[in-house]
Amino acid sequence: MMQRCGLLLVVLGAACGGPALVVHTAVRLDAQLAGEVTSLNVYAFGPERKDGVMLTCPTLMLGDVAPTDKRLDLLDSAVVAVSGGATVTLDEVAAGPNRLVYVEGKNAGGVVIANGCTEYIKVEEGASSEVEVDVYRLQ
Amino acid sequence: MVATLIALTLAAPPDLVKAQKLFDRAQYEKALKALGERCDDEMTRRPCERLRGFVMMALGDEGGARAAFVRWLAEEPEASLGPDVSPKLQALFGAVKREVLELRELTVEPLRLRAGESTWVFRVDKPEVELDGLALFVALPGRESFARVDLRREGDAYTGSASAPAEDGEARYYLVADLSGVPVASGSESAPRSLTVRLAGSAPPPPNGGETSPFDMPGLGAPVPAGDPLPGWALGAMIGGGVVVVAVGVTLALLLTGGSDPGQLEVTVTFRD
Numbered sequence: 001m002m003q004r005c006g007l008l009l010v011v012l013g014a015a016c017g018g019p020a021l022v023v024h025t026a027v028r029l030d031a032q033l034a035g036e037v038t039s040l041n042v043y044a045f046g047p048e049r050k051d052g053v054m055l056t057c058p059t060l061m062l063g064d065v066a067p068t069d070k071r072l073d074l075l076d077s078a079v080v081a082v083s084g085g086a087t088v089t090l091d092e093v094a095a096g097p098n099r100l101v102y103v104e105g106k107n108a109g110g111v112v113i114a115n116g117c118t119e120y121i122k123v124e125e126g127a128s129s130e131v132e133v134d135v136y137r138l139q
Numbered sequence: 140m141v142a143t144l145i146a147l148t149l150a151a152p153p154d155l156v157k158a159q160k161l162f163d164r165a166q167y168e169k170a171l172k173a174l175g176e177r178c179d180d181e182m183t184r185r186p187c188e189r190l191r192g193f194v195m196m197a198l199g200d201e202g203g204a205r206a207a208f209v210r211w212l213a214e215e216p217e218a219s220l221g222p223d224v225s226p227k228l229q230a231l232f233g234a235v236k237r238e239v240l241e242l243r244e245l246t247v248e249p250l251r252l253r254a255g256e257s258t259w260v261f262r263v264d265k266p267e268v269e270l271d272g273l274a275l276f277v278a279l280p281g282r283e284s285f286a287r288v289d290l291r292r293e294g295d296a297y298t299g300s301a302s303a304p305a306e307d308g309e310a311r312y313y314l315v316a317d318l319s320g321v322p323v324a325s326g327s328e329s330a331p332r333s334l335t336v337r338l339a340g341s342a343p344p345p346p347n348g349g350e351t352s353p354f355d356m357p358g359l360g361a362p363v364p365a366g367d368p369l370p371g372w373a374l375g376a377m378i379g380g381g382v383v384v385v386a387v388g389v390t391l392a393l394l395l396t397g398g399s400d401p402g403q404l405e406v407t408v409t410f411r412d
Contacts, residue, residue: 025406039300041260042406066294068262079260079300080406090404101404110291110300123402 023093023123025101037105037114040080044090046073047098047119057117060102067102075099095123103135113138155183158190167197178210185215196228202319208232209321212239238268242316245325246332247275259304263290263297263314272317273297276328280308285328310334 049055049071059065065072076090082105093099099121105114116135154173161170171194178187188211195203208231212218216239220232248262261275273292276285281304290297304310311333313326326332 022403022405025404040406042404044404068294068296068298070295076404078406088406090406091401093402093404095402099402123404 023121036107037082038108039082039106041067041077041104041106041112042080042088042090043067043077043102043104044075044093045100045102046075046094046096047100048073055100057100057102057119060100061115061117067104093123095125097122097124099123105135155187155190158194162190162194162197165197167194170194171198185211185218189218189220192232193228196231201231204228204231205235206319206321208235209239209318209323212236213321213323216240216243238266238318239323241266241268242270242318242323243325245273245314245316247312247314247334259302260298260300261288261290265292265295265297266316268318270297270316270318271320274315274317275299275312276315276331277301277310277312278331279304279310280306285311285313285331308335 045055045067047055050073051071053071055065055072060067067074067077075094076092078088078090080088098119100117100119101121102117103115104112105116107113114135114137154175158170158173161167161173171191174187174191174194178184178191180187188207192204192207192211195201195207212235216236218236220229224232245263245266248264261277263273263275273290275288275290277288278285279301286301288299288301290299311331313324313328313331316323316325
C-alpha cells in the first residue's frame, strides 16, 4: 500500500474573472513533509504521445517515461517553490477532455522523492469539476 | 613524418621529439614515458595530445587514446589526423570529433519565467554522447560574474535551476560538459552565449543579436508576485495590462493551437498543520 505523503493536489473548476477555462489547483502539504519537499514540478500533458501511444498516469508514476521525454505532448509546465502562498500559472493548457497533470516533489538536493498524477481532466468551457491528485512518496 | 619531426624540433621541448622518435621505433612504453603524465605546455599541447593518442592506441589503450583526442579537439575542434593513419585510429578520431562538436553546440533552451516563480528552470537537450557531468555558468542581467549551476540528467535532458533574476536584459551563459574527464565547453566566459530575459509586464527589448525565446512573447506572463516593492506606476500598469495579457495570451494560443481555446491551471501551494 502506498504511503500517502500527505500531499494533496485538488483541481477545481471555477471562473475567476479571467479567461473562461481556468482550473484552480490547490496543493496542500502535510506539515511533516514541509521540510523535505522544497519544490514541485508541475506538468500538464495531452493524452497522446507523438508516437501515437496513449500517455497514462502509471507510465509516468512508474518512471517508464520521463516527463521531459520529447514524445510527450507537453502543454505546459512550471516549477513552484514549496512555500506558503506561492503560486504558479500554467496558461497554455490547450482545452480538451483528457488532460493529464503530473506533479513531482523534489527535496533540496533536487531529487524527486514524491510524485502524483491525475488524468482525464477536462479543460473545457463551462466545465467545473473537482479532481484530486494524490502525491505519494516514491517507493 | 620528416616534416612532423622538423616542426617538433623547432617548436617542441626535447621530450616530445624524443617521444616521436621512440614511437617511430615502436617503443611505445618509452614514448609514453617521454610524453609525461600530462601535456601541460601550452605551445606543444596539441601535438603532444595527438602523439599521446597514437601511442595509447598502439598500446591497446583505446580509452586513453580517446581521452587524448578529446583534449586535443577541445582546443582545436577542426583538427584532423592527416593521411596515412590506420582506419581504426581514423574511426576513433572521427567519433570523438563528432562528440566534441556536438558538445560545443549545446545550448540552453529558452528560459521560462512566470509570476510567482522564484526559480528559473534551465533545460539542455541531452546530447548523443554520454557525459560524466554538465555544468551551466550563467550571469543574470545586470550581473558581471557567472554563477555555476550543476545540471542533472532527467530523461532526455539535463535540467537545473537558479534564483530568478530581478530585472530584464541579456543573460550570458556557457556550458561545460565533462566528457571522460575532459571539459568541453560550449561558449566561454570571454565569449558567452546569450539569452534575452524579459520579466512579465515589461516592454520587449529592442532586437539584438541575442537568442530569443518562443515563450518571450508579450502578454505571456502574469503580474509580478505580491510582496515585491513596486512603484505606483508599475502596479497601475500591471493591473491595467492584466486584461491585455490575458487577451493576447488567448489569441496567441489560438493561433498556435489551430483554434482550440487555451486553459489555465492556477496552482497555489499552502501549508496545513
